[in-house]
Amino acid sequence: MYDVIVIGSGPAGLTAAIYTTRANLKTLIIGGVSWGGQLMLTTEVENFPGFPQGIMGPDLMANMRKQAEKFGAEIVEENFTSEEFSASNGKSFTIRAGDRSFEGRSVILATGADTKWLDVPGEKEKIGRGVSTCAPCDGPFFKNKDVIVVGGGDSAMEEAEVMTRYATSVTLIHRRDTLRASKIMQDKIKSNPKIKIILDTQVSKILGDFKVTGVELANVKTGEKREMATDGVFVAIGHIPNTALFKGIDLDEKGYIKVYEHTKTNVEGVFVAGDVHDIHYKQAITAAGFGCMAALEVEKWLREQNSK
Numbered sequence: 001m002y003d004v005i006v007i008g009s010g011p012a013g014l015t016a017a018i019y020t021t022r023a024n025l026k027t028l029i030i031g032g033v034s035w036g037g038q039l040m041l042t043t044e045v046e047n048f049p050g051f052p053q054g055i056m057g058p059d060l061m062a063n064m065r066k067q068a069e070k071f072g073a074e075i076v077e078e079n080f081t082s083e084e085f086s087a088s089n090g091k092s093f094t095i096r097a098g099d100r101s102f103e104g105r106s107v108i109l110a111t112g113a114d115t116k117w118l119d120v121p122g123e124k125e126k127i128g129r130g131v132s133t134c135a136p137c138d139g140p141f142f143k144n145k146d147v148i149v150v151g152g153g154d155s156a157m158e159e160a161e162v163m164t165r166y167a168t169s170v171t172l173i174h175r176r177d178t179l180r181a182s183k184i185m186q187d188k189i190k191s192n193p194k195i196k197i198i199l200d201t202q203v204s205k206i207l208g209d210f211k212v213t214g215v216e217l218a219n220v221k222t223g224e225k226r227e228m229a230t231d232g233v234f235v236a237i238g239h240i241p242n243t244a245l246f247k248g249i250d251l252d253e254k255g256y257i258k259v260y261e262h263t264k265t266n267v268e269g270v271f272v273a274g275d276v277h278d279i280h281y282k283q284a285i286t287a288a289g290f291g292c293m294a295a296l297e298v299e300k301w302l303r304e305q306n307s308k
């Protein structure tokens, strides 16, 4: 019997585990077959406090994991399967991962959020062959090439800015006539001579037999379609929270986990941390902070249960 089972092994899950193990709570992390979360897909992280020279995303995650394991956290590199969460028996939760089952007195949901795709012809089969969602990871493959970035939010601005370090030209394509991104990010993009912005336009097809050679663009106001040559398509249109497998947990209208009081979900004994409930910040440091908060709440809740 574990005191707490953490589902997810990004900054939220691993920080939660560092705190729960240091509080002497027997902790299991269901890490997933690809443990570590989104930071495993990035290169240099320059805004995580404590690393003035920056740190590579996978190194940061390896350090967090080492720190959690040092205090006794166990980690299972299997995918969480599914769970009907209910506080009905009030005793424990059975959590399944791969073909194994684990019992926990409390649970922290920290499964993060995945990339949203355009869902247009030619996209899926060209992932890794010109279609990407991670400029810092794949940027070097597009040295001296032309690329497009799709999206109008801060992520798209960031991707476009990163790609100017590698590509000859970057074209930002957004479906509306106004960008959604913060003013500071917009200003940065608009003043960068390497970046061209096309508004009111959707990417309706990604072209190329094997690799990306171009895109079909559709003007949303006129309906006019045209083709544009490009070597790469960076999709940066938001994320989908990983909540599909959580039955009985209240979600908001966008599918993120609803938080009731502090980090508590609607099910007693089940807490939440990180991007799986945070549509707004989505930073490694905020996810880690939420992990800390969830762990402190679990500790308090278990203490209350013990004194009943």
Ligand code: NAP
Pocket (backbone or CB within 6 Å): 117, 118, 150, 151, 152, 153, 154, 155, 156, 158, 174, 175, 176, 179, 180, 182, 202, 236, 237, 238, 239, 279, 280, 281, 282
């Ligand atoms: P977002 O703010 O939700 O923006 C997504 C963008 O993609 C929107 O412009 C949206 O268009 C567009 N979009 C969505 N679905 C689309 C589709 N099917 N086809 C074409 N375009 C589509 O997501 P985000 O940029 O990932 O940012 C998420 C949160 O993280 C935000 O709060 C953001 O401020 C934050 N963030 C902050 C930083 C930073 O501060 N450094 C960096 C990255 C992200 P519409 O505008 O028409 O809806």
